Amino acid sequence: MDTQAVLTLLQQAAETYINPRFEALASHEVTEKNPGDLVTVADREAEVFITAELQKAYPDALIVGEEAVAADPSILDRIESADHWFTVDPVDGTKNFVHGSPNHGVMVAEMRGGDIVRSWMWQPQLGHAYVAEKGNGAFLDGVRIEPHVVGDAPKGVTSRQTRVGESLDGLPPLGLSWVCCAVDYPQIASGGADYILYVTTKPWDHAPGALFIREAGGVSAYADGSPYDPRYELTPKPLLVTADAALHERLRLFV
Numbered sequence: 001m002d003t004q005a006v007l008t009l010l011q012q013a014a015e016t017y018i019n020p021r022f023e024a025l026a027s028h029e030v031t032e033k034n035p036g037d038l039v040t041v042a043d044r045e046a047e048v049f050i051t052a053e054l055q056k057a058y059p060d061a062l063i064v065g066e067e068a069v070a071a072d073p074s075i076l077d078r079i080e081s082a083d084h085w086f087t088v089d090p091v092d093g094t095k096n097f098v099h100g101s102p103n104h105g106v107m108v109a110e111m112r113g114g115d116i117v118r119s120w121m122w123q124p125q126l127g128h129a130y131v132a133e134k135g136n137g138a139f140l141d142g143v144r145i146e147p148h149v150v151g152d153a154p155k156g157v158t159s160r161q162t163r164v165g166e167s168l169d170g171l172p173p174l175g176l177s178w179v180c181c182a183v184d185y186p187q188i189a190s191g192g193a194d195y196i197l198y199v200t201t202k203p204w205d206h207a208p209g210a211l212f213i214r215e216a217g218g219v220s221a222y223a224d225g226s227p228y229d230p231r232y233e234l235t236p237k238p239l240l241v242t243a244d245a246a247l248h249e250r251l252r253l254f255v
Contacts (some may be wrong), residue, residue, distance in 0.1 A: 006054075009053050010108060011122055013050050017042050017090075019043040022124075038094045040091065043091045050090060053090070060084065061082075068088075069204075079203070085205050087204040087249070089107040096179060097203045104124075105181075106121075107122075107208040111207065114230065119208035119211040123183065126219075130185075130212055132211045137216075138212045145189055147244065148189055154243075155193045155195075156194065168251050168254040183254040185212055185241065195240065195241060196241045199237075201228065212227040213243075220239065223252045223255050
């Protein structure tokens, strides 16, 4: 599938399974996978649809969907040896979606081994598409993203409530992010914030944005400076995403 075809697939999934449930979910259509970790019928149905279409196009690829992994964690054991694989996050920001916030999205990333080569983030309520191809740039609604210039007092956010209010290297205290990677990463690229601190780094959450921010001139890497790797980071480990390399170098030892 070419890059536009995959984006169209995500848009079709949203139009068919997600948008009709926005602000219209019945109580029985929302459950918890773990305490506070919500899943809806829209998540499950959209993932089944996206996964089936990707598998048709790439029968030899491993498809790592968030809800499929929740049902069968052994899928993760196949990542390390996978030559070609995709992540699928059918509704990123499910809690936002359930509570009627437009800050949610549909995301897919394509990997060759540990190399993220293409990614897609579709925001169905906001109407924006963020697409990246390794070496070819990052695009918002088809227009190439230019590198975001960081100001003298960089603004930071975090998705982890317990770290809100912390100050890294004397900078203004961390605020709360949009709590949705499909919105967080584009905000860093466009100047809504200059950096974001994450604690959990699951591949379906971070692979799409990691490629996007790199192609937009930013950095998605750990405290030791090594870039985000979607194959191995399934346990909590701080990840610092910055709008440029200089800011990452300044802050990485404070995360």
